[in-house]
Amino acid sequence: MSVQDMLEGHAAGVNAFPAETEALGNQPLQPTIENGWKVFELTAQEVTWETEPGVFVDAMGFNGTVPGPELRVNPGDKVRIIVRNEMTQPTTMHLHGVTVPNGMDGVPYITQDPIMPGGFFTYEFEVVDPPGFYVYHSHFNSTEQVGKGMYGAIYIEPKGGFSDVYGEKIEVESTMFLGDGPTGYVLNGKGFPATQPIVAELGDDVLIHLANDGALIHPMHLHGYHFEVVAEDGFVLEQPYMADTLMVAPGQRFDILVKADYPGVWAYHCHILPHVEGPAGMFGMVTALVVQ
Amino acid sequence: MSVQDMLEGHAAGVNAFPAETEALGNQPLQPTIENGWKVFELTAQEVTWETEPGVFVDAMGFNGTVPGPELRVNPGDKVRIIVRNEMTQPTTMHLHGVTVPNGMDGVPYITQDPIMPGGFFTYEFEVVDPPGFYVYHSHFNSTEQVGKGMYGAIYIEPKGGFSDVYGEKIEVESTMFLGDGPTGYVLNGKGFPATQPIVAELGDDVLIHLANDGALIHPMHLHGYHFEVVAEDGFVLEQPYMADTLMVAPGQRFDILVKADYPGVWAYHCHILPHVEGPAGMFGMVTALVVQ
Amino acid sequence: MSVQDMLEGHAAGVNAFPAETEALGNQPLQPTIENGWKVFELTAQEVTWETEPGVFVDAMGFNGTVPGPELRVNPGDKVRIIVRNEMTQPTTMHLHGVTVPNGMDGVPYITQDPIMPGGFFTYEFEVVDPPGFYVYHSHFNSTEQVGKGMYGAIYIEPKGGFSDVYGEKIEVESTMFLGDGPTGYVLNGKGFPATQPIVAELGDDVLIHLANDGALIHPMHLHGYHFEVVAEDGFVLEQPYMADTLMVAPGQRFDILVKADYPGVWAYHCHILPHVEGPAGMFGMVTALVVQ
Numbered sequence: 001m002s003v004q005d006m007l008e009g010h011a012a013g014v015n016a017f018p019a020e021t022e023a024l025g026n027q028p029l030q031p032t033i034e035n036g037w038k039v040f041e042l043t044a045q046e047v048t049w050e051t052e053p054g055v056f057v058d059a060m061g062f063n064g065t066v067p068g069p070e071l072r073v074n075p076g077d078k079v080r081i082i083v084r085n086e087m088t089q090p091t092t093m094h095l096h097g098v099t100v101p102n103g104m105d106g107v108p109y110i111t112q113d114p115i116m117p118g119g120f121f122t123y124e125f126e127v128v129d130p131p132g133f134y135v136y137h138s139h140f141n142s143t144e145q146v147g148k149g150m151y152g153a154i155y156i157e158p159k160g161g162f163s164d165v166y167g168e169k170i171e172v173e174s175t176m177f178l179g180d181g182p183t184g185y186v187l188n189g190k191g192f193p194a195t196q197p198i199v200a201e202l203g204d205d206v207l208i209h210l211a212n213d214g215a216l217i218h219p220m221h222l223h224g225y226h227f228e229v230v231a232e233d234g235f236v237l238e239q240p241y242m243a244d245t246l247m248v249a250p251g252q253r254f255d256i257l258v259k260a261d262y263p264g265v266w267a268y269h270c271h272i273l274p275h276v277e278g279p280a281g282m283f284g285m286v287t288a289l290v291v292q
Numbered sequence: 293m294s295v296q297d298m299l300e301g302h303a304a305g306v307n308a309f310p311a312e313t314e315a316l317g318n319q320p321l322q323p324t325i326e327n328g329w330k331v332f333e334l335t336a337q338e339v340t341w342e343t344e345p346g347v348f349v350d351a352m353g354f355n356g357t358v359p360g361p362e363l364r365v366n367p368g369d370k371v372r373i374i375v376r377n378e379m380t381q382p383t384t385m386h387l388h389g390v391t392v393p394n395g396m397d398g399v400p401y402i403t404q405d406p407i408m409p410g411g412f413f414t415y416e417f418e419v420v421d422p423p424g425f426y427v428y429h430s431h432f433n434s435t436e437q438v439g440k441g442m443y444g445a446i447y448i449e450p451k452g453g454f455s456d457v458y459g460e461k462i463e464v465e466s467t468m469f470l471g472d473g474p475t476g477y478v479l480n481g482k483g484f485p486a487t488q489p490i491v492a493e494l495g496d497d498v499l500i501h502l503a504n505d506g507a508l509i510h511p512m513h514l515h516g517y518h519f520e521v522v523a524e525d526g527f528v529l530e531q532p533y534m535a536d537t538l539m540v541a542p543g544q545r546f547d548i549l550v551k552a553d554y555p556g557v558w559a560y561h562c563h564i565l566p567h568v569e570g571p572a573g574m575f576g577m578v579t580a581l582v583v584q
Numbered sequence: 585m586s587v588q589d590m591l592e593g594h595a596a597g598v599n600a601f602p603a604e605t606e607a608l609g610n611q612p613l614q615p616t617i618e619n620g621w622k623v624f625e626l627t628a629q630e631v632t633w634e635t636e637p638g639v640f641v642d643a644m645g646f647n648g649t650v651p652g653p654e655l656r657v658n659p660g661d662k663v664r665i666i667v668r669n670e671m672t673q674p675t676t677m678h679l680h681g682v683t684v685p686n687g688m689d690g691v692p693y694i695t696q697d698p699i700m701p702g703g704f705f706t707y708e709f710e711v712v713d714p715p716g717f718y719v720y721h722s723h724f725n726s727t728e729q730v731g732k733g734m735y736g737a738i739y740i741e742p743k744g745g746f747s748d749v750y751g752e753k754i755e756v757e758s759t760m761f762l763g764d765g766p767t768g769y770v771l772n773g774k775g776f777p778a779t780q781p782i783v784a785e786l787g788d789d790v791l792i793h794l795a796n797d798g799a800l801i802h803p804m805h806l807h808g809y810h811f812e813v814v815a816e817d818g819f820v821l822e823q824p825y826m827a828d829t830l831m832v833a834p835g836q837r838f839d840i841l842v843k844a845d846y847p848g849v850w851a852y853h854c855h856i857l858p859h860v861e862g863p864a865g866m867f868g869m870v871t872a873l874v875v876q
Contacts (some may be wrong), residue, residue: 003672003673003701006674006724006725007312007674009673010698010724010725011692011693014694015693015694060604074422086462090295090298090302094317096513097518097536099516099517099518099554100516101556102516102554102557102558103556105515105516105556105558105559107515107559108302108303108573109302109303109306109307110559110580112559113558114302117295129518130494135752140298141298141302141569141573143565143566143568143569143570144570144571164589170752172499177464179324179628212398215564215565215566216564217511217801217833217838218538219801219833219834219835223678223689223691224684224686226683226817226818227520227598232534232535233390233518233534233535233536233537235518235784238531239533239822239823241816241819241822241823242816242817242819243816243817243819243836244680244681244835245817245833245834245835245836247801247831247836249509249511249537249539249563249733250511250537251511251513251563252511252563262685262686263686264685264686264689265688265694271833271836272799272800272834273726273727273730273731273799273836274727274799276725276726276727277725277726277727278725278727278728279725281692281725287394308630369832377849379586380587382590382591382594386807389808389810389829391808391809393848394808394847394848394849394850397848398851399807399851400598400865401594401595401599402849403848406591406594407589432590432594432865433594433856433865434860435857435858435860435862436862439857446588491801492711499671507856507857507858509801509831511801524825524827525810525826525828526810526828527825527826527827529808530823531823537833541829541831541855542802542829542857543803543805543829544826544827544829544831544855545627567868578782
């Protein structure tokens with residue numbers, strides 16, 4: 001590749017960031033309340049998903065997005081999640097890390113029959129876990145279904161939100177799902193420059209929930225900062241530690257805290273470089289922490 | 293693949309679990325006692341190994357199994373391990389993590405000459421390490437030899453067993469070797485549905501020893517539970533931590549404790565989904581914790 | 585491969601170790617002092633690099649070596665690093681983990697224009713971080729540029745060196761960069777048998793700085809010893825822990841301490857066996873701790 005093409009490629013990505021695409025995942029889903037139960041409705045769908053401007057992939061998602069919508073519940077809640085299947089193949093849903101009765105665990109033929117196309121299944125449980133960050137995802141033909149985007153966030157939080165968990169006022173809360181495979185290298189279903197930055201004011205306490213539902217381990221590096229790793233798999237660490245690069249394996253979740261003390265645009269990306277930058281510049285698993 | 297084929301495939305695996313195959317690894321090997329030494333005899337062999345019903349692979353194993361037999365020793369023991377080579381290529385044995393004199397370290401031409409086909413080598417050492425979970429494995433042409441199954445467990449334990457290490461009565465103790473490569477994706481040398489479940493009674497304290505002698509990192513996820521990570525590489529952690537998914541890299545060992553408080557059949561599997569589930573259902577690195 | 589070829593291959597590598605090759609990386613670079621600033625000069629170059637005897641690869645390096653030279657600074661220092669580009673493509677430099685003003689962060693078109701062939705850029709910052717081990721590396725077309733060797737060590741250390749950090753006299757200090765990709769599997773830019781051993785006297789306290797600037801995660805296993813993991817990403821761990829195998833992901837750094845209490849030649853290698861040993865013996869990411 002010529003020097004000129006390299007320069008133009010590197011510049012074009014940065015200039016386009018954050019690029020607009022059709023639809024974003026991680027949208028809040030409000031439950032309805034029925035006889036004291038919080039009821040969420042999720043629909044599994046085959047969708048065409050725009051990962052970066054003009055790049056459309058065959059995806060699968062809950063409620064049409066990758067990741068699916070965000071569910072927020074409180075300790076002690078009675079929760080009902082109705083999962084409808086509008087796809088052309090069966091599915092199930094697993095509440096990864098959440099303590100549920102065995103019959104609600106979502107493993108086909110072990111704990112339930114698959115949800116057939118056109119059918120539905122109702123997952124019910126009481127929240128007995130402490131506050132933390134959890135994930136729901138498909139557990140049928142999962143290499144394809146999770147690989148194509150059937151995952152989303154479920155937060156167990158106190159009434160006061162995660163500020164109450166970490167003992168300081170969280171001004172910015174952000175969630176980042178790592179993905180690879182059929183959707184390409186993506187953060188929250190988007191590849192750079194269509195990834196969304198995390199935007200904070202100087203001095204803010206920023207909480208980032210990290211989850212990986214891809215098939216590779218991704219070490220996520222934040223420029224210019226050391227962050228504090230404060231929770232793993234939904235559990236607050238008794239011994240938090242500092243890092244600037246954190247491995248997140250498929251199935252793992254971490255909470256990290258960043259004190260936004262340095263102004264600027266700080267790249268935040270997977271440090272496996274073939275996932276983020278080639279001769280034509282950055283792509284894939286790159287975003288930024290923007291401190292204003 | 294048709295929906296019907298998907299359903300039948302997913303059901304068939306679960307219905308067959310745990311499927312019978314020829315021979316299991318991790319069998320206890322009793323030492324003989326000679327002048328105060330505990331003497332174990334291991335024989336390296338090329339074997340045909342059934343990883344799941346009807347699937348036979350060219351393997352290599354100690355005493356004919358993958359993994360090899362389990363060796364149990366106590367702190368202060370004088371240990372002698374005689375390794376005979378009945379294979380068609382040379383070999384050596386490395387006591388991974390165990391403190392031994394340099395001449396017993398098993399690295400060809402650095403600490404010993406290779407053990408020729410038909411020959412043997414005697415590894416001798418006194419146990420100076422604290423109680424913990426260790427591994428022995430080939431250290432000659434090791435991509436092939438370890439990849440094909442030449443690894444096994446060596447436990448350094450107090451007279452009272454691991455209950456004395458962790459300060460609670462361990463009702464169920466289980467060991468899980470992760471493997472990939474020539475044997476396929478396997479747990480203790482078997483792929484689902486031929487993997488063996490961990491069976492516990494409600495309320496049991498379950499100790500799982502995890503080791504990886506494959507060539508990939510595997511994040512192991514237990515459904516329905518949070519477990520406590522209590523030891524790494526044979527050392528009890530001063531700061532144990534909770535998780536539901538634990539990365540185990542080649543060469544690493546972990547001990548995890550599960551309090552079997554929830555009845556049911558709980559999947560336990562690698563969360564790199566291409567290692568465990570395709571359109572025709574589960575395979576490879578999947579087993580279950582069965583709490584009765 | 586015949587048994588004889590296997591034996592000869594295994595022996596040849598060990599007999600040649602440590603083999604000589606043209607040039608070594610990690611050489612100390614003395615700064616000049618200008619008006620109270622420590623000034624380092626780095627030049628990015630395309631080089632032919634000998635990874636093992638007779639094996640030459642197309643590489644890229646700072647000041648002609650892989651890794652580049654070692655920079656040592658003290659807390660509070662004013663540091664200026666002049667990076668000249670003598671390559672045929674643009675570049676930038678990122679100070680990975682070091683707290684610097686945003687304009688010194690080295691991300692093309694986000695914090696600076698690329699350094700054109702024939703041009704230079706001056707990175708300036710005051711050292712505000714606590715003592716620790718950091719890395720500088722290219723951040724333009726980085727899969728190629730870092731993959732081919734554009735990385736090096738920057739140590740922030742007290743006047744008394746790392747002995748002051750860890751509260752014990754460090755007799756041996758060693759740095760190990762893990763690499764893969766275009767340079768092959770390398771430690772400090774060299775593959776076995778051209779890797780350099782770590783040499784200690786019996787009883788020495790040995791500090792090893794580990795960094796990974798490859799594209800794969802490498803679990804590094806030290807034979808015969810348990811080491812103490814004392815720092816991660818430049819930060820001293822409040823809760824150090826013992827291990828014999830440590831995963832190091834691209835972008836991560838660790839400090840480990842070894843008390844050299846056991847004499848002998850102890851292999852130290854990546855435990856992903858396809859990175860270290862085949863039918864013809866050891867290669868790639870293998871070296872040794874030699875305790876005399």
